[in-house]
Amino acid sequence: MEDQAFVTLATNDTYVKGALVLGSSLRRYHTTRKLVVLITPQVSESMKKVLNKLFDEVEQVDVLDSGDSAHLALMERPELGVTLTKLHCWVLTQYSKCVFMDADTMVLSNVDELFEREELSAAPDPGWPDCFNSGVFVFKPSIDTYNRLLQFATEKGSFDGGDQGLLNSFFSRWATTEINKHLPFVYNLSSVSIYSYLPAFKAFGANAKVVHFLGKVKPWNYTYDPKTKCVTSEVHDPTMIHPEFLNMWWDSYTTSVLPLLTEHGVVKDTFTGLKALSDLVYTLAFSCGFCREEAVAEAVAQLSIDPPPQPSISSEERKERWEQGQVDYMGEDSFDNIQKKLDTYLK
Numbered sequence: 001m002e003d004q005a006f007v008t009l010a011t012n013d014t015y016v017k018g019a020l021v022l023g024s025s026l027r028r029y030h031t032t033r034k035l036v037v038l039i040t041p042q043v044s045e046s047m048k049k050v051l052n053k054l055f056d057e058v059e060q061v062d063v064l065d066s067g068d069s070a071h072l073a074l075m076e077r078p079e080l081g082v083t084l085t086k087l088h089c090w091v092l093t094q095y096s097k098c099v100f101m102d103a104d105t106m107v108l109s110n111v112d113e114l115f116e117r118e119e120l121s122a123a124p125d126p127g128w129p130d131c132f133n134s135g136v137f138v139f140k141p142s143i144d145t146y147n148r149l150l151q152f153a154t155e156k157g158s159f160d161g162g163d164q165g166l167l168n169s170f171f172s173r174w175a176t177t178e179i180n181k182h183l184p185f186v187y188n189l190s191s192v193s194i195y196s197y198l199p200a201f202k203a204f205g206a207n208a209k210v211v212h213f214l215g216k217v218k219p220w221n222y223t224y225d226p227k228t229k230c231v232t233s234e235v236h237d238p239t240m241i242h243p244e245f246l247n248m249w250w251d252s253y254t255t256s257v258l259p260l261l262t263e264h265g266v267v268k269d270t271f272t273g274l275k276a277l278s279d280l281v282y283t284l285a286f287s288c289g290f291c292r293e294e295a296v297a298e299a300v301a302q303l304s305i306d307p308p309p310q311p312s313i314s315s316e317e318r319k320e321r322w323e324q325g326q327v328d329y330m331g332e333d334s335f336d337n338i339q340k341k342l343d344t345y346l347k
């Protein structure tokens with residue numbers, strides 16, 4: 001048991017939130033395996049401290065500094081950055097077997113039985129079931145496999161530009177051989193399957209063991225009301241047919257993760273506000289068109305979903321709202337107000 005681990009990846013503080021929810025869900029169901037998180041230098045020091053509380057190992061990986069084949073691969077194919085970072089999980093040779101889980105997954109029961117499977121075991125992708133979904137997979141760390149994967153990435157690339165395309169081409173026998181490497185779908189139930197095949201979800205959804213918030217909109221992009229324990233969305237959103245899993249993610253975030261973040265001073269209202277704004281400005285200034293659109297859409301969605309600003313709410317309440325992503329950009333948390341507050345400190 002000591003030499004087996006669940007592994008996840010977070011390249012920034014946003015995905016760290018997901019990793020923390022995943023880690024606390026694995027702990028809640030008393031996994032007997034180690035918990036490992038791979039991070040990159042973009043993750044803040046305070047988030048690293050919080051990760052250290054929950055995970056047995058917080059391993060920093062830096063593709064550019066590794067100086068070997070990873071470096072070369074990235075130089076030739078810079079678009080594979082995050083993909084190559086995920087491949088780093090094969091380097092964890094202190095473990096004999098691991099289960100990789102995306103940071104946007106969460107377990108609903110103990111899933112330690114996954115370690116009975118061999119490399120490469122995974123569940124079908126809901127969009128193309130002859131491909132496996134790379135959000136949950138069983139693998140065996142090996143430097144040899146890692147190097148062969150990197151070589152494959154450099155020579156052949158990835159048909160979808162991400163790790164899933166690459167891994168499916170590399171482990172290409174998955175679709176046709178060895179049925180015991182096909183994990184039941186309940187080990188990687190994606191929210192998209194809920195509305196794309198509702199009767200199947202109604203029949204089998206109760207057996208779900210791992211939920212995967214696959215796609216562009218992640219749980220942390222929603223707003224949540226801790227009093228009603230419900231996620232809210234005013235825009236049309238098919239995942240809202242069954243928001244149970246989203247509500248569970250948020251419940252886990254508010255009850256298990258937020259206390260850790262507050263304890264480590266990660267959540268500070270004025271500072272966080274300024275950082276969120278500066279992140280947005282940075283994205284607007286430096287990102288590609290696609291990310292820019294996404295950031296603006298997110299900011300706009302935030303504005304339209306937020307309840308109208310209420311007069312004189314307490315500082316504590318405002319902090320709570322901020323933590324749930326309900327930022328009052330036009331009112332209390334406007335840039336002008338933040339600046340005024342900073343000015344008073346400076347004076």
Ligand code: UDP
Nearest residue numbers: 009010011012015082102103104135214215
């Ligand atoms: N990831 C990350 N930072 C990013 C994008 C992705 O750390 O900016 C990691 C994270 O573990 C994430 C995984 O890579 O869960 C795969 O990406 P994502 O879950 O967003 O893809 P999807 O499952 O929606 O295809």
Ligand code: MN
Nearest residue numbers: 102104135214
């Ligand atoms: Mn995912």
